[in-house]
Amino acid sequence: MYGCVIRMEGEISAGDAERLGAVLAKRPVTGYYNILFLDSPGGSVQAALELAGVVRRALLQTSTMRLTNSKVESSKVENLTCVSSCFLVWAAGVERSTMNVEAGGRHFGIGLHRPYFSAATYSNESPDRIAAMQRQAMQSVSEYLRGEQVPQALIDKMIDHASSQVFWPTMDEGFALSGRRPWFDEMMIARCNYDPTYVAQTTQWVNALIIDLAQAKGKRTLEQAGGARYEQYIQRTRKYNACEGGAKSQAQAAFQKLEIQPLPPAGTTAAAPVSPQVQPELPAPPVPEFKDVDSRLAYLRWLGTQSERLNVTIPDWPAPTRIEFLQTVWYEARRAGLDTSLVLAVIELQSSFRKYFVMEGSGSRGYMGVNPSWTGKLGDSNSALLFHMQTNMRYGCVILRHYLDKHRGNTAAALVAYYSDSHAIPTSVARARQFPAQVFAAQKKWIYVNDVASTSNSKE
Structure with a gap:
């Protein structure tokens, strides 16, 4: 039984x-x-x-x-x-x-009770931004609950009760x-x-x-x-x-x-069938297509918000460079079934957003710090292409997806494996154990809407 x-x-x-x-x-x-x-x-x-x-x-x-x-x-x-x-x-x-x-x-x-954000969000964001975030959070949670056959009357009561109730x-x-x-x-x-x-x-x-x-x-x-x-x-x-x-x-x-699962399709983008192979110098990511206006607006809001955040981190990047970079992150992350905030955090820690970064000792290079040995496993052994933006992110996202599948979706274990792979030096084992916590900390500032938090603050 x-x-x-x-x-x-x-x-x-x-x-x-x-x-x-x-x-x-x-x-x-x-x-x-x-x-x-x-x-x-x-x-x-x-x-x-x-x-x-x-x-x-x-x-x-x-x-x-x-x-x-x-x-x-x-x-x-x-x-x-x-x-x-x-x-x-x-x-x-x-x-x-x-x-x-x-x-x-x-x-x-x-x-x-209704979903809500952290106290810092309500303190630092503008009223218009807070209103939009709160509205979207409540809409998302309400839509999910309706899909789970929760009556609308009960959902309305949830929305009517503040986070302190x-x-x-x-x-x-x-x-x-x-x-x-x-x-x-x-x-x-x-x-x-x-x-x-x-x-x-x-x-x-x-x-x-x-x-x-x-x-x-x-x-x-x-x-x-x-x-x-x-x-x-x-x-x-x-x-x-x-x-x-x-x-x-x-x-x-x-x-x-334990087998590595096939990568998911590129979602709503007009892309070729997914393959773990990385082709020589990939072109720019395809222009995304959306099923409705709301989905397109959500993507544009994400793009605008992350561009502003990226401008704070790298003020010398012109707007077109930021947009191209974020479009590539969005496409390759979705193609591999990864969270964009996770990919951005890995890039920040691996290369500090440096396109021509080369890691001392291992020779791992590019935005995501990809070990050149992967070009022989997944591509044509041309490690110079790891300095190409989308090619580098394709490798990095495929590798991270590989380790996630290998470790049954355990993000921390996958990040340890990713770090150890890219840092082929004696001290990397001890440092690798600290990498997940560093990534999760960095990821917080790149989370867009999915950082909604909901806890009970009611007094008994």
Whole structure:
């Protein structure tokens, strides 16, 4: 029955998605009961959305309530608290459960409030900029929650509550959000002849029965309390379990693969098919194409904001040079499935934005400090081309993507490997261990909109 049972506690921060992926890679993948228990005050919205992606791909259930013992008659219900951005993770579960209650002056279950930015952002940015950032953050989170079938009325209540407040849904509202997801139902209907109507009705009844037994003073078993209806439920659902468990095992097995995955396509850009090979002196990146006006405006806002930031760092670069540089970063990062802020941070630390940079000892060169040996592995062995802007970034992004895939999405481990590869000197091993923290620190100033943070500041 049990496949993977994980409990996540504490503040949500960058790297949590990679850590969860690493846990899944080491866990057994047999059984259909694969659940993530959430006990968190919230944290980074971006990190929460990345966690939500792992939860969805692994077909995990999410819950804020658990039994302290597998034997119902001797067990107690442990109510957990999932507030702020934690709710975004909870919402991604293929089957969700929560029980919103108040006990001893404390709230348990799911809690919501609007997303917000750091205090420094509100202190340093202009009112127009703050208004635009806040509006975009709320729109992005609202759109995500609508996609997870969270009712608009609940989203509106979330937006109405400031970051210093928490909206606690009622027990009935929590139960209404619980249950299997429609898309997962359709998947199981197609694969396992699943009957969602019957299961939705009986699951709610069984959950209530479990809670009653756990809180009651009697010693009746679940079978005794449920009687014939419970026996029928067991018989009817048992045939689904093997099929559903197989689907979940297959999904989680993907986290155990060590092979380098193919690079993703270049998104919305008009580009040739992706290949790990780097062609001699690549031309300028193609002009991006967008599916709608909003996407194009978002890209132009990113370009303008990063150009201003780059001008502060390198004031002697003319505007056309900054724009060409950022267009190349945007294209190559997206082509390799990397965050643009991560690529900019690596460039800053590796070469300090110097096109003709050459690293002492290893000879690694160009913006991303690419070791010349890679030109023989991925290109035509012409290391001089590493001084060409897009060629250098193509190599650098492909190499970083390679190490991310090799280390199962662990960004810190990938950065250590990238640093060690480019610094072929005896002291590089010790210094490599410090590189991830340096990159993450530098990355903060290059984050554009995805640096939304959401934590609970409410007083109990």
